Structures are given as structure tokens and as C-alpha cells.
Amino acid sequence: MNVLIAGAGPTGLTLAIDLARRGIAVRVIDKATEFFNGSRGDGLQPRTLEVFEDLGVLEKVLQQSIAIPLMKIYLDSTMVDQRRMAEPVEPTPDIPYPNARMLGQSRTEKILRDKLSEYGVAVELDTAVVGFAQDDDSVTAELSTGETVAADYLVGADGGRSFVRKHLGIAFEGTTDESIRTLLGDVTADGLDHEVGYWFATKENPMAGIAMTPLSGGDQFQFGAPLDTDDADTSIEALQELVDRYAGPGTAKLRDLTWSTVWRPNVRLAERFRVGRVFIAGDAAHVHPPTGGQGLNTGVQDAYNLGWKLADGREEVLATYETERRTNAKRVLGISEDLLQKHVDGDESAMERGENTRQLDVSYRDLSDTRPIASGDRAPDAPLVDAAGNNLRLFDLLHGPHETLLRFSPTTPATHPHTVDIGTTYSSPEAFAHYHATAGDEILIRPDGYLA
Ligand SMILES: Cc1cc2nc3c(=O)[nH]c(=O)nc-3n(C[C@H](O)[C@H](O)[C@H](O)COP(=O)(O)OP(=O)(O)OC[C@H]3O[C@@H](n4cnc5c(N)ncnc54)[C@H](O)[C@@H]3O)c2cc1C
Known part of the structure; x- marks a missing residue:
């Protein structure tokens, strides 16, 4: 399988790392002739730090931020x-x-590019996607270099003015406020x-x-x-x-x-996030006012949601990208818009950031499900102790491109290749508590760290 990613901002780079670590052939092209060197999206939210830990870049991010x-x-x-x-x-x-x-966006991007290069992938600058067509089996893209590329999927992570979105004819509804x-x-x-x-x-x-x-x-x-x-x-x-x-x-x-x-504040949401084998992600799909520091973070989460689904390839899995991420983007746009309005109104609380900007509460659950933890919720971390008395974290075992089966006090041998047995192999009263689990429960955790 091969994937062409248009745009080497935080969204495109995150997706490229997630695909490359799965051994998927990926090309990342960018229209720019040199790498962006500004600080613009400089707030990294807690959920993004968790994603970065899984992708192996957190240590550098913490050192440099x-x-x-x-x-x-x-x-x-x-x-x-x-x-x-x-x-x-x-x-x-x-x-x-x-x-x-806080880390300037250009520095975050440099850390991501360095990680990507460990998989032998370099961003191809001065290379824009200028046209594409698709059929049931593949996408054929025209590049500004004159090259024609055949790919299984094309992802437009090409920013707010996305060529890919426009070429798909997807409406980008919302407003640009010229007065601010x-x-x-x-x-x-x-x-x-x-x-x-x-x-x-x-x-x-x-x-x-x-x-x-x-x-x-x-x-x-x-x-x-x-x-x-x-x-x-x-x-x-x-x-x-x-x-x-x-x-x-x-x-x-x-x-x-x-x-x-x-x-200028721009608040826009794409009507669709996908047409066939072509997807859009990050600012190409939603643009936010910087109030709340959500834009870059939402793009990183889009990429992390999409990576394993492209690798999976089943239609019923691919289809969930748009439903999950568009619903989330709509909610996040509401949060940043409210904060922007507070700024405009001169409301002092405009400077305060609450729970809802940390993106830890992002959930894809069915809203009619009222259980304390349910399919679609973020998988919480928990400290674990193994039989030899070593301390580790559940996140250490979730990391990697695989899904994980969590079993609580199981009585049968494991058959899933990534099984974590709590109450037998590992002791963790906290895991029982955070997952609201009792003996015999089994919970499948998706590769992107949400309950399946
Ligand atoms: C002032 C300011 C402050 C901000 N503060 C925050 C913050 O604190 N936290 C936060 O989360 N976000 C913040 N943001 C938003 C954040 O900068 C963006 O959401 C983020 O850059 C989006 O990343 P992206 O990868 O989706 O798109 P981009 O970073 O825009 O990258 C898109 C890339 O695609 C390339 N491209 C364009 N067209 C093509 C083409 N046809 N072919 C190939 N490549 C193409 C471009 O050259 C570019 O490199 C802020 C933004 C601004 C302006």
C-alpha cells in the first residue's frame, strides 16, 4: 500500500510518521520552497503530548518546550x-x-521531520499537488514537478486554502472576520x-x-x-x-x-472530510481562531485517527474517520469561537483555559450511552506492577501501531497477540477503577488509544 500526503505541516507529518512506522510506503510533498519558520501554533495540549509519546517524539518535545x-x-x-x-x-x-x-510550531515540525527521517522519509519541498483523479482502486495525482503519482490514498493536509479540498468541490462553510x-x-x-x-x-x-x-x-x-x-x-x-x-x-x-x-479570525468547517480514496485533515478540514490553541492539536488528532484506519483499509473502518473527526472539529470550533467572543467582549475570563481545551475529553462515544466509560472514550493510563515487582504504565503497553486487548482477572489463555492481563500478569487496582472493570471484563483498545 502507498499513501501520498500533500502538506508537511503538523498534520501531514504526524500522519506520515504513523504510516511509516507501520511499514506503509508514504510520500510527503509540500508546495513551500523552504520550511516554515514561525511560532504560530505554539500550544501543545495534553492529549497531543500523549500522541507524541506514542510516536516517539515526546522526550524531545518536553526538552525543547x-x-x-x-x-x-x-x-x-x-x-x-x-x-x-x-x-x-x-x-x-x-x-x-x-x-x-509551549513550543513554537516550526520547532514542533522539525522534531516531527527528524522522526520521519528515521523511517527514511524526507519531505519533498517545492512539490505541490496540482490535480488528481480517482477510481475504485487508486488515486492518480499530478504534481507541480510534472510527475504523475499513483497511490492507494491521497490525504490533503494542505492547510486552510487546501487545493485538495477545493478540487474535491467540498464546501468550507463559516466566516472570516475582517474586522478583527x-x-x-x-x-x-x-x-x-x-x-x-x-x-x-x-x-x-x-x-x-x-x-x-x-x-x-x-x-x-x-x-x-x-x-x-x-x-x-x-x-x-x-x-x-x-x-x-x-x-x-x-x-x-x-x-x-x-x-x-x-x-484574521477564520472559523470554517468542511462539509465532508472524505471523497472516496481522498481524505482531508487538519486546517484543510477545519480552521480555528487561535483562541484556545486548538488548531494544530486538532490536526494532530485527525492524523492519529486516520493513520490506523488507512492501514486497516476496510470500508466500515475508513468511514468512521469523517463521522468521528468532523463531529469533534465542530465541537472544538465552538470552544474556540466562544473564547474569541469573550476576547471581543473584553471578558476577563477570555484568558483562562479550562478542561475542554486539553482535548483529553475528546470522545467518539454514542451520546445515548450513559455508562461511565464506553466505546469511543479515551483509554486512561494506569500504573502497573509486574510479577517481578517492576513498575510500568499501561500506556507503555498500548504504544505502537497495534490494538490491545485488556483483560481483567482472566481465567483463559490469551489468544489476541497484544493482550494485557490485569489482576494476573499485572497488578493495578487503578486500572480496575479507571476502566470501571470487574473480573472477567475484556476491553479492546484501538491503536489510537480509544475504546473500541
Ligand atoms: C497566530 C496563530 C496562532 C496559533 N496558535 C495555535 C495554538 O496555540 N495551538 C494550536 O493548536 N494551533 C494554533 N494555531 C493553528 C495552527 O497553526 C494550525 O492549525 C496548524 O498549522 C495546522 O496544521 P496543518 O498541518 O493542518 O496545516 P499547515 O500548517 O497550514 O500546513 C499545510 C502545508 O501544506 C502545504 N501546501 C499547501 N498547498 C499545497 C499543495 N497544493 N500541495 C502540497 N502542499 C501544499 C503548505 O505549504 C503547508 O506547509 C495558530 C495559528 C495561528 C495563525
């Missing part, structure tokens, strides 16, 4: 408060990574402490201000400020003028601007 920083709030140049978007919480037996991490414009950039700021973040605004309008969020791996901050004019000047002089206006002249001297852009 930082915790959500403390933000110092300045109004009219006086510090009035210090707070975090979310207070850190301790890991629990079922949730090993409860806190989001934000200037963003990665820049060094002499005079500011890089250990913390800053919010500079006025007493008169405390919710409209400049955010300076420290970026890991250097001395840069991600700069974000509202634009009240039509002019789209993204130069360092324009950023400096805004810092001087909101923080007071002399507070910070900006230098080394390596990326900047003007951003």
Missing part, C-alpha cells in the same frame, strides 16, 4: 497582576501529562525578562493590548497586538511603535524579527 508561562499584566505601565492561562496541576495515574506545553486583525511576530525584546510573559494595555481598555509570550530555545517572544488600522505593516518598526504605545517608550527595544504576519 516550556510550561505555560506566568504573565505579568501591566496597565498604563504599572504591573497590576500576575497570572497563568492555566495553573499547572499534578499528573494523576490516568493522566500522565495534564499540562499544556492581529499583528503577530517572533522577536527579541531587550528590557523584558524572558522567564515570564507580558500583557501591556491601558486601564481604560484592559482587554485590548499586546501579548509578549516567551518562546523556548532562544530569547524570542511571540508578539501579538490588535491592529486598528487597515495598514498591514509587519515590519519591526511597526511592532516597536505598538510596544511603545502600549508598554510605554523605553520599556522594550525590539530586534531580530524572524517572522511576522497579520492574522
Whole structure:
């Protein structure tokens, strides 16, 4: 089997790693002539950290990222408060990574590309998909290089302006709000402490201000400020003028601007996520306002949901990609839209992040099923102790491209190749509790860590 992935952003790269580790031939092409070097999607949610652990990139992500920083709030140049978007919480037996991490998107992508290269796959730059056709058995894609590629599946992970989505004729319903414009950039700021973040605004309008969020791996901050004019000047002089206006002249001297852009809130959802052998994922299928830090994370989850289904290949399995992920994207868009509205309304709680942004509560369960844990729910982690007294985690045994059969106090020999017996091979009262299990129960866990 072979899969062609158009787009080497976080979505395409995650999918490519998941397929490559299954031994599936994969090509990842990207229209860009060089790798993206900005920080834009810099919040990695707890569920994404779990996916990254399974894909073998978590260690690097944790090393290179930082915790959500403390933000110092300045109004009219006086510090009035210090707070975090979310207070850190301790890991629990079922949730090993409860806190989001901050890592500039280009650095996340570099970590993913390095992992992909371990499977011998390199991203092919300057190579766009420019046309394709499909029949019942394959997809034939035309590339900008003049090459024609035959593949079993084509996945459009080609971003918000997705060529693949447009070529399929899929509607992308929603809105782009031209009235809200934000200037963003990665820049060094002499005079500011890089250990913390800053919010500079006025007493008169405390919710409209400049955010300076420290970026890991250097001395840069991600700069974000509202634009009240039509002019789209993204130069360092324009950023400096805004810092001087909101923080007071002399507070910070900006230098080394390596990326900047003007951003408009876009909230859109594709009508379909699949036509035959062609799928769309990530921003190609849904675009979010950055409020809530959901876009990149939702794309990673799309890819992780799709990888094992493409490998499986059965129609009844493939069909669940659209139903599961489109329903989820709709829900997540609602969360980020609500947060965006709070920003627009000047609501102070717009800065706070709750449970629903961590993506640990993503579930594909049938909503009429009211059991405490049911098919479609995320498989919780649990500490295990083996017969020799060694400590390990259930997640250690779920990791890899396979599904896993969890059995509780079984009395028969295992026949499934990936069986984990709790209560016999491993002791784990926590697993009994988190899975609401009693002796004799068997629970099949999908390769993407949801109950089958
Ligand atoms: C300011 C800002 C802040 C954000 N903050 C967050 C955050 O905190 N957390 C979060 O989760 N998300 C955040 N996001 C969103 C996040 O950046 C995106 O959701 C994410 O980049 C989507 O990844 P993707 O791989 O789906 O698409 P992209 O990253 O857009 O990648 C698509 C790729 O496809 C390539 N391509 C395009 N057309 C073709 C073609 N025809 N053929 C081949 N390749 C093609 C492009 O060159 C590109 O490399 C933010 C976004 C912005 C703008």
C-alpha cells in the first residue's frame, strides 16, 4: 500500500510518521520552497503530548518546550497582576501529562521531520499537488514537478486554502472576520525578562493590548497586538511603535524579527472530510481562531485517527474517520469561537483555559450511552506492577501501531497477540477503577488509544 500526503505541516507529518512506522510506503510533498519558520501554533495540549509519546517524539518535545508561562499584566505601565492561562496541576495515574506545553510550531515540525527521517522519509519541498483523479482502486495525482503519482490514498493536509479540498468541490462553510486583525511576530525584546510573559494595555481598555509570550530555545517572544488600522505593516518598526504605545517608550527595544504576519479570525468547517480514496485533515478540514490553541492539536488528532484506519483499509473502518473527526472539529470550533467572543467582549475570563481545551475529553462515544466509560472514550493510563515487582504504565503497553486487548482477572489463555492481563500478569487496582472493570471484563483498545 502507498499513501501520498500533500502538506508537511503538523498534520501531514504526524500522519506520515504513523504510516511509516507501520511499514506503509508514504510520500510527503509540500508546495513551500523552504520550511516554515514561525511560532504560530505554539500550544501543545495534553492529549497531543500523549500522541507524541506514542510516536516517539515526546522526550524531545518536553526538552525543547516550556510550561505555560506566568504573565505579568501591566496597565498604563504599572504591573497590576500576575497570572497563568492555566495553573499547572499534578499528573494523576490516568493522566500522565495534564499540562499544556509551549513550543513554537516550526520547532514542533522539525522534531516531527527528524522522526520521519528515521523511517527514511524526507519531505519533498517545492512539490505541490496540482490535480488528481480517482477510481475504485487508486488515486492518480499530478504534481507541480510534472510527475504523475499513483497511490492507494491521497490525504490533503494542505492547510486552510487546501487545493485538495477545493478540487474535491467540498464546501468550507463559516466566516472570516475582517474586522478583527492581529499583528503577530517572533522577536527579541531587550528590557523584558524572558522567564515570564507580558500583557501591556491601558486601564481604560484592559482587554485590548499586546501579548509578549516567551518562546523556548532562544530569547524570542511571540508578539501579538490588535491592529486598528487597515495598514498591514509587519515590519519591526511597526511592532516597536505598538510596544511603545502600549508598554510605554523605553520599556522594550525590539530586534531580530524572524517572522511576522497579520492574522484574521477564520472559523470554517468542511462539509465532508472524505471523497472516496481522498481524505482531508487538519486546517484543510477545519480552521480555528487561535483562541484556545486548538488548531494544530486538532490536526494532530485527525492524523492519529486516520493513520490506523488507512492501514486497516476496510470500508466500515475508513468511514468512521469523517463521522468521528468532523463531529469533534465542530465541537472544538465552538470552544474556540466562544473564547474569541469573550476576547471581543473584553471578558476577563477570555484568558483562562479550562478542561475542554486539553482535548483529553475528546470522545467518539454514542451520546445515548450513559455508562461511565464506553466505546469511543479515551483509554486512561494506569500504573502497573509486574510479577517481578517492576513498575510500568499501561500506556507503555498500548504504544505502537497495534490494538490491545485488556483483560481483567482472566481465567483463559490469551489468544489476541497484544493482550494485557490485569489482576494476573499485572497488578493495578487503578486500572480496575479507571476502566470501571470487574473480573472477567475484556476491553479492546484501538491503536489510537480509544475504546473500541
Ligand atoms: C497566530 C496563530 C496562532 C496559533 N496558535 C495555535 C495554538 O496555540 N495551538 C494550536 O493548536 N494551533 C494554533 N494555531 C493553528 C495552527 O497553526 C494550525 O492549525 C496548524 O498549522 C495546522 O496544521 P496543518 O498541518 O493542518 O496545516 P499547515 O500548517 O497550514 O500546513 C499545510 C502545508 O501544506 C502545504 N501546501 C499547501 N498547498 C499545497 C499543495 N497544493 N500541495 C502540497 N502542499 C501544499 C503548505 O505549504 C503547508 O506547509 C495558530 C495559528 C495561528 C495563525
